Amino acid sequence: MSTLVGGRERAELQTLALDAAARLEGRPAEEIVEWALGEFGERFCVTSSFADAVLVHVVSKVAPGIDVVFLDTGLHFAETLRVREIVQRSLPVTVRSIRPEQTVAEQAAEHGPKLWARNPDECCALRKVEPLEQALDRYDAWAAGLRRDESPSRANTPVVQFEQARGKVKVSPLYSWTQADVDAYISRYNVPVNALLRQGYASVGCWPCTRRTPPGTDPRAGRWPMFDKTECGLHK
């Protein structure tokens, strides 16, 4: 494994991320994005699953023109693709829709139909994780919309971290936001929101693996409900 990432030593990026995580804890989302932009410039992007466009909106205020990476698995709800359309039209960002190597039909021909119902880890690896690795090739740092209040598995999300396996710096500007903060931001800025969030879905992913959840339950309980799985493997 190369020790260099975008011309910098891995150890340097690791120290940078650790220092930034300590310094930016408690700081507003915009300041965290400013830090990442100042540090990485065009080698910084934001990812979105278009459950809502809050993170994209926050980042676009600080970094107009920034790349937004969307993993277009071919299995998204129409409502999700609608948010993508609105974002492309209304926010100053460049949406990059990243497709897996195989279409859903090609995957079914090679791995059998409905891989998600038999081996969702493999399906996520093929349709999300591998495409993300390739999409991130051109960046040293990426922002994700992780929040500590979303689930127990996200409760310790750092503001900034160095991902050893990927060799990238990951920034989570919304790490400390609550659902109430998100709702307030959406109403204040009229941010595009996935219509499914108003129809009983607390978290939105691919349609075969997403279900409605009763109010008050873990927001991610509706993802892969038939399996002991709550993450797609994107967040290492």
Ligand code: SF4
């Ligand atoms: S969320 Fe489901 S359908 Fe989407 S990539 Fe993962 S297993 Fe496949």
